[in-house]
Every structure is written in structure tokens, then in C-alpha cells.
Amino acid sequence: MTTLLTGASGFVGSAVLRRLIGAGHEVRALVRAGGDRRNLAGLPVEVVTGDLADPVSLRRALAGCRALFHVAADYRLWVPEPAPMYAANVEGTTALMRAALETGVERVVYTSSVATLGLNADRSPADEDTPARLEDMIGHYKRSKFLAERAVTDLVREAGLPAVIVNPSTPVGPRDVKPTPTGRMILDAARGRTPAYVDTGLNIVHVDDVAEGHWLAFDKGRPGERYVLGGENLSLKEIFTRIATLSGHAPPRVRLPHPVLYPVAYAAEGWVRLRGRGRPLVTVDEVRMSRKWMFFSSDKARRELGYRPRPAQEALSDALDWFRGHRYLR
Numbered sequence: 323m324t325t326l327l328t329g330a331s332g333f334v335g336s337a338v339l340r341r342l343i344g345a346g347h348e349v350r351a352l353v354r355a356g357g358d359r360r361n362l363a364g365l366p367v368e369v370v371t372g373d374l375a376d377p378v379s380l381r382r383a384l385a386g387c388r389a390l391f392h393v394a395a396d397y398r399l400w401v402p403e404p405a406p407m408y409a410a411n412v413e414g415t416t417a418l419m420r421a422a423l424e425t426g427v428e429r430v431v432y433t434s435s436v437a438t439l440g441l442n443a444d445r446s447p448a449d450e451d452t453p454a455r456l457e458d459m460i461g462h463y464k465r466s467k468f469l470a471e472r473a474v475t476d477l478v479r480e481a482g483l484p485a486v487i488v489n490p491s492t493p494v495g496p497r498d499v500k501p502t503p504t505g506r507m508i509l510d511a512a513r514g515r516t517p518a519y520v521d522t523g524l525n526i527v528h529v530d531d532v533a534e535g536h537w538l539a540f541d542k543g544r545p546g547e548r549y550v551l552g553g554e555n556l557s558l559k560e561i562f563t564r565i566a567t568l569s570g571h572a573p574p575r576v577r578l579p580h581p582v583l584y585p586v587a588y589a590a591e592g593w594v595r596l597r598g599r600g601r602p603l604v605t606v607d608e609v610r611m612s613r614k615w616m617f618f619s620s621d622k623a624r625r626e627l628g629y630r631p632r633p634a635q636e637a638l639s640d641a642l643d644w645f646r647g648h649r650y651l652r
Contacts, residue, residue, distance in 0.1 A: 326387045326427075328352045328374070328418070329394030333498045333505070334433065334490065336361035337533035338393055343367070345537060352383045352394070361497050374414025380421040390422050391536060393433040395470075397463060399503050400605050402595065404462040411466035416473045419483055430485035431540050434471040436525065436550060436618050437464040439489060445523070447555060447619035450489070450548050460614075461607035471548075478546040486543035488536055491552035491618050494637045495529035496644035508641055511562050512569040512651055518576035519559045520583065523615040526561065527553030528637035531629075538627035549627060554634035555617040564635060568642050569651075583609045 325342055329335030330351035342349050343366060350368045353359060362369060372379030374394065384390065396410040415432070422430055440454035459465040477483040498505035510516050535551035543549060556564075563573040587609045590602035623629035645651050 323389055324348045324350060324387045325389040325391060326350045326352060326384055327391045327393065329392075329433070330367065331357055331359050331361045332394065333500065333502050334493055334529060334532055335393040336497045337493075337495070337529045338391055338536045339365065339367060341530075341533040341537050342391070347389070350383060350387060352380075358499060360499055374410050374418060377417045377421060380418050381425060384421050384425040384427060387425070388428045389540065390418075390427050390430045391433070391540070392418055392430065393536075395433070395435075395467065397502060399461060399463060399608055400591075400594075400601050401462050404466075407462050408466050408469075411463075412469045412473065415470040416477075419474055419477050419485065423477070423481055423483055428484060429540060430483060431536055431543070432471075432474050432485050432487050433536070434474075434487050434489045434548065435464075435467045436489045436491045436552065436616065438468045438471045439550070439618065441614050441616065445615040445617060447525075447617040449619045450550060450622055460610045475546065484545050486539045486545055487548035488532075488539050488543075489548055489550045490532045490535070491525035491527050491550065492616075493527055493529040493532045494641040496640055497529070498641065498644070501645075501650070505641070505645075508565060508638070509645060509650055511565040512571070512642055512645065514566075514569075514571040516562055517574050518578045519562050519574045520578050520580060520609075520612045521558075522612040523555060523557045523617055524561065525552040525555050525616060525618045526634035526637055527551065527631050528634075528640065531631040531637075535623060535627065535629050535631075538623070538629055542627050544626070547626075549623040549629070550618050550620045551623055551629065551631075552618045552620040553631040553637065556634055558612075561634075561638070564638055565642070568639055580609060580613055583612075 325347045330339045352372045396407045440452035566573040587604045587606045594602045
């Protein structure tokens with residue numbers, strides 16, 4: 323089976339690529355001109371040049387494909403100019419799904435995010451049915467993914483798009499070449515640059531388990547349904563403590579109150595805007611998000627797909643081993 327995969331050169335996409343190759347798919351990877359291709363090196367994959375902003379390139383890439391895995395996304399928590407993010411995540415996703423309908427693709431797996439889900443005020447794990455509204459989404463990344471998922475759902479309902487939606491939580495593990503915002507957080511903690519923490523929580527999942535979840539969704543998922551692909555719920559303090567233990571540093575002991583961080587975030591953003599380059603040390607949206615406990619349940623994926631993620635400790639350990647082996651920790 324010939325399968326088009328977007329985002330194959332990225333963190334999650336490269337894990338999905340390896341899972342598809344292992345399943346015997348002939349994978350065609352859509353990569354932007356000049357894109358980083360290190361995660362494709364040495365793999366039996368057909369690389370085609372295209373862009374989510376170019377519908378003609380999307381139809382050309384999909385020609386002859388029976389399946390589509392759309393993993394690509396603009397994942398940044400700091401975007402001084404948000405228009406390109408919406409163009410890629412919302413308009414690009416919609417164009418790609420319409421092209422899939424036009425070219426007769428038989429099965430689609432769309433990679434959304436737990437960012438589109440609601441959260442529970444009592445810190446209990448949220449799931450696919452936890453209510454969420456666009457106005458609840460903090461930051462342009464979450465808003466763009468919310469709108470993109472809505473567009474996919476509309477096409478399933480109105481046009482018969484054969485798409486299954488997966489919602490990964492916070493993937494960590496090998497091949498985070500960029501690295502992602504989560505990868506940068508792990509690197510800072512492993513370098514001993516995180517002396518304090520805020521009172522929040524995340525759901526940590528191994529990137530290869532997310533890839534397995536994509537395959538299970540393709541194999542067993544129901545079109546129009548969404549499945550949380552998560553792992554283990556941990557407080558940020560516990561995450562930093564585990565990383566410190568694995569990397570030989572003292573764990574952070576100081577808890578920072580959220581109000582203290584807002585002036586720092588505003589100042590950091592102002593400085594970056596003044597310079598016209600770089601990324602703030604901390605952003606206002608990150609502080610706002612840190613007030614939420616982002617705990618999630620993967621019970622539906624376990625029940626319907628047979629999804630079985632490994633413990634978060636293995637994900638953190640594998641991430642550090644990869645960063646260390648590729649000299650990110652020098």
C-alpha cells in the first residue's frame with residue numbers, strides 16, 4: 323500500500339514513518355523544499371517536495387496513494403506573527419483533506435493534539451468527551467489545532483472523509499532534532515538550568531508509543547472518532563526530579579508562584595520584539611497554560627484500539643540517551 327505521510331522529517335512524524343515502514347507500507351514523505359531531512363536518512367522512503375500552502379503539490383503527492391497520515395503541523399508556543407501558523411495548521415489541513423477526497427484516498431489518520439480538549443478543574447484526567455470551546459484555547463497553536471480538528475470533523479460528517487483523529491499528549495523520546503518545546507524543557511532540566519518549578523502537570527508519552535497509536539488508529543479506529551494517545555500523568559516537579567536523577571543533577575526545590583512569572587514573561591517577550599529575533603525565555607501564554615493541570619486519559623484508545631503505552635520513565639530515559647548520544651548535552 324502506498325501511503326502519503328506529512329511531517330515525516332519531524333519528531334512525531336519520523337516515529338510514525340518507522341512504524342509504517344515496519345508494517346510494510348510504501349511511504350511517500352511530503353517535505354518542504356529546504357526542509358531538515360536528517361530523520362529520513364537511510365530509510366526506504368520516497369521523498370516528494372510540497373507544501374501545505376500549495377494545493378497543487380498536495381494533489382500531486384497524493385496521486386496513487388490509498389492512505390494518508392497527516393502529522394505535519396506548525397508547533398510553536400511563541401509566534402510573533404501568527405498568520406503562517408493558521409495558514410499551515412488550518413488552511414493547509416483543510417486543503418490536504420479536500421485533496422484526499424478528490425484523489426480517492428481510502429483511509430486517513432489526522433494528528434490533532436490534546437491541546438484541543440477541555441480540562442477538568444479538579445485536575446482529574448480529561449478525555450475525548452471533556453467539553454472544550456475555542457475561547458478556552460490558550461495561544462495560537464492551540465487555537466489553530468482546535469480549528470483544524472473541527473475542519474476535519476466537518477469533512478467527515480459532510481463529505482464522508484474516511485478520517486480517524488488521534489490526540490497525542492506530550493511526546494518525548496529519540497529523534498527530537500529541532501528540538502520541540504518539550505525537548506527544550508528536557509534539555510534545560512538535564513543541563514541543570516531549571517532550579518525552580520511551577521505547580522502544574524503534564525501527560526508524558528513515549529514518541530514511539532504515539533507512533534504505535536497512529537498505526538492502531540489506522541488499523542482499528544472508527545472514522546470521525548478521536549483517540550487520546552497519552553501515557554503517564556506527572557506533576558512538573560516530578561518530571562524535573564526524574565530528569566535530574568537520570569542526568570546527575572540536584573532536583574529543583576523552589577516552587578514559583580504563577581503571579582511572579584507574568585512580569586518576567588512580559589519583559590521577555592518585549593525584549594525579543596525589540597531585538598527582532600530569538601525566542602523569549604518564557605512567554606505569557608506559557609505562564610497562562612502552566613496554571614492548568616494537563617492530565618489526560620487514554621482509556622478509549624486502550625479499550626477500542628488495544629493501545630498500551632510504556633511508563634514515562636522509559637520515555638524520559640530514551641530522550642536523554644538520544645540527546646546525549648547526539649551531543650545536545652555538551
